[in-house]
Amino acid sequence: MSGLTILDGAVLRSIDLNLPELAFFKFLNLSLPPHLTEAAISRVTAGDDVSFRLTELNPQQASEKLGVFVSAVADAIRDAPVVVLVLDGSTLKLFLEDEDDFAMLAENLFTDLDEEDKGKLCKSHIRTALSHMGVPPLSDDIIKSHDADGDELLGQAQFAQLLQPVVQDIADILHHKPIPIVLNLDIxxxxxxxxxxxxxxxxxxxxxxxxxxxxxxxxxxxxxxxxxxxxxxxxxxxxxxxxxxxxxxxxxxxxxxxxxxxxxxxxxxxxxxxxxxxxxxxxxxxxxxxxxxxxx
Structure with missing residues (x-):
């Protein structure tokens, strides 16, 4: 479901700063660690946040400030690269493509969640199963669309049958719109x-x-x-x-x-x-x- 990407500043330095919307686009889906953001903003504002917020910038000045911000981030991660986990649904699709693999995955999830060994789980455990699979919290609407919530009890086969389309929908969403997550790792x-x-x-x-x-x-x-x-x-x-x-x-x-x-x-x-x-x-x-x- 994921791949590791190491950000060391090389990509940021390749950005054409004459196209600021491109640079902004590269940051929209990625929450930078606070220390990187703070260091970059400090360089942009020269340490005077209040004055900067009151300053009106023309397009040229805004582009220049954006360049300073991007350069500051690039410099910060040159010596301390950032490790990003990209959730793109690829691993989920691998499980879905092999019926035996998915059946084993569903069985293991069911067994782990059935702590009292009753052989039954309520639908709401689908949400917990997704969490155990490392699926990001984007599944509420999908769970509701498949009626995969509530107290109705399901056997192992029913549980797997309900889990499969939910996972398929999530894999499709991640395929079209991957989610990058900055890991708490130093490389x-x-x-x-x-x-x-x-x-x-x-x-x-x-x-x-x-x-x-x-x-x-x-x-x-x-x-x-x-x-x-x-x-x-x-x-x-x-x-x-x-x-x-x-x-x-x-x-x-x-x-x-x-x-x-x-x-x-x-x-x-x-x-x-x-x-x-x-x-x-x-x-x-x-x-x-x-x-x-x-x-x-």
Whole structure:
């Protein structure tokens, strides 16, 4: 029923701002996360919302402000891409095309909802079944049109027979008008770290701050691990979490390449090794991005 789309600003930068209605159209069906909207609006208004709301804009000025808004959003999601789930009905259609698959789906839903094992469910459980299937709340009119609400009891076969046309109608609606949903996920593609590594001044500034945390009584490899873990957020790395296997694998893969020998931690060799490890993080994240639950 869905597909994942990663918004990293590339599409927004391709918008022809001479056609503002096109840009507006791209935002109409997608509710941006509050932090993105607030950051973009702040850039448009230069931090003075009150004055901006009282300002009358001619078409040219409005187009320019729209351009600032779009650019601000694009910049914000360049380093922190947004993960969007597009509900388009495709998975529902796959179930509907195979009678056996749909029968099994309906049976499993019926069994899960029949908590008292009575072999009967009221029509109103159709709504709950749709929720369990991950169907968005757009089905009230459809449920009413199929008389799929109320207290009338249905057996398993009747329940499946009623569920099928409801699901079919919802799949058709989503096919013609997909629903995008911004997920509460952060995706780490290495883009932020790539930008840091490409900016020598910024990289050196971060490394200098990290070196203030150096203690010579730590092993060389252990120290690099500690510095990277403690400064991961600023570097654009995913937070290390014991319940996120892809992130654990990422760190284990990179840190396994460290040499555990004791070495001087103040010389250029240590800095070069630290940069090399960061570059490996960037390469692996670019090849295999990882997802984490957002802290926002």
């Amino acid at each position: 780490f593609t290495g883009s932020r770290l790539r930008n840091i590594l490409a900016d020598e001044k910024k990289l050196n500034c971060i490394l200098e701050k990290m070196m203030l945390q150096v203690s010579n009584d730590q092993g060389w490899a252990h120290l690099i691990k500690t510095l990277i873990e403690n400064n991961g957020k600023e570097l654009g790395l995913p937070p290390l979490s014991s319940d996120n296997e892809p992130v654990l694998l990422l760190y284990e893969t990179i840190f396994s390449q460290l040499n555990n020998r004791e070495k001087e931690t103040t010389g250029p060799g240590f800095i070069d090794a630290l940069k090399d490890i960061l570059a490996k993080f960037e390469e692996l994240l670019e090849a295999t991005p990882v997802y984490c639950a957002t802290n926002l």
